[in-house]
Amino acid sequence: MQRRIIVLAASTVLGCASALAAGTTPLPYAYSASIAVSVPKNSAGEANAKLKGQPTATRFTPCNSGKDQLLFTLKYDAGKDSTSPILDTYVLFRSPGGVFFTLARQQSNAIGPVMRMYPTVAALDDPDPAPPSPDVPPNPVAATQTYTAAANYLGGLKNEALLGGELALEGLEEGVWMVSAIVADSASVKFGDPATWKAWDTATFMVGKPWTGTTPPTTCN
Known part of the structure; x- marks a missing residue:
C-alpha cells in the first residue's frame, strides 16, 4: 500500500511538471546596452x-589641453546565436547644435573607427539620402553605420572602450554632448522611434x- 502511494505521488509530481513545462513561454532574450563617460x-x-564648484551631474572638461581626458565605455549584449537572434549595435554622438555623428568600428574598406555626420534624426532615417556634402554618405545609416x-x-x-581610449576634444563644439548606444535590427530600426530598439542607453x-x-x-x- 505504501509503495503504491509513493508511485502515485511520483506520477502526480511528474505530471504537474510536464504540464508546467508545456505551458511555459520562454522569456525574451535580455538584450542590453550601457554607456558610461569617465576620466582615467x-x-x-x-x-x-x-575641485569644489565644478559640475558634478555630468562629466565636464574645461577645454584645457592638460585636462581634456574623457573615456567612453560601452557594455552591451546584442544576442547569442544559440538562444536568440543577434542584432546590430549603433553608437551615436549628438552635438550641442543637434548634429549626429555615427561611430562605425568595422568597415570593409577602412582601417579603424569611422565617424559620419548627419544633420538631423530625419537624415539618419532617410532610406535614400541625397548627400549635401562629402561628409554625408549616400547609403542608409541602418545598414552601413x-x-x-x-x-x-x-x-x-x-565591455569595450570606444575610440580605443580617451577622446581628443580639441575642435569640439562647446556645450552638452550626448553619446547613445542602441541595439536593434538593422532591417527595422528607426532612430526616431525607441519602440524599434531592443536596448539602449544615453550618457x-x-x-x-x-x-x-x-x-x-x-x-x-
Whole structure:
C-alpha cells in the first residue's frame, strides 16, 4: 500500500511538471546596452573633477589641453546565436547644435573607427539620402553605420572602450554632448522611434560650458 502511494505521488509530481513545462513561454532574450563617460584614474581630468564648484551631474572638461581626458565605455549584449537572434549595435554622438555623428568600428574598406555626420534624426532615417556634402554618405545609416554589425558579433556580453581610449576634444563644439548606444535590427530600426530598439542607453558630457556662447572661443581648443 505504501509503495503504491509513493508511485502515485511520483506520477502526480511528474505530471504537474510536464504540464508546467508545456505551458511555459520562454522569456525574451535580455538584450542590453550601457554607456558610461569617465576620466582615467590618476589623470588631470580626475583631479579637476574633485575641485569644489565644478559640475558634478555630468562629466565636464574645461577645454584645457592638460585636462581634456574623457573615456567612453560601452557594455552591451546584442544576442547569442544559440538562444536568440543577434542584432546590430549603433553608437551615436549628438552635438550641442543637434548634429549626429555615427561611430562605425568595422568597415570593409577602412582601417579603424569611422565617424559620419548627419544633420538631423530625419537624415539618419532617410532610406535614400541625397548627400549635401562629402561628409554625408549616400547609403542608409541602418545598414552601413553600425558600431558592430550582427554578422561581426560573436555573441554574449561585451565591455569595450570606444575610440580605443580617451577622446581628443580639441575642435569640439562647446556645450552638452550626448553619446547613445542602441541595439536593434538593422532591417527595422528607426532612430526616431525607441519602440524599434531592443536596448539602449544615453550618457552626457559637457565641453567647456553648458551651451555654445557667442563670445569666442565656441569650440574646445
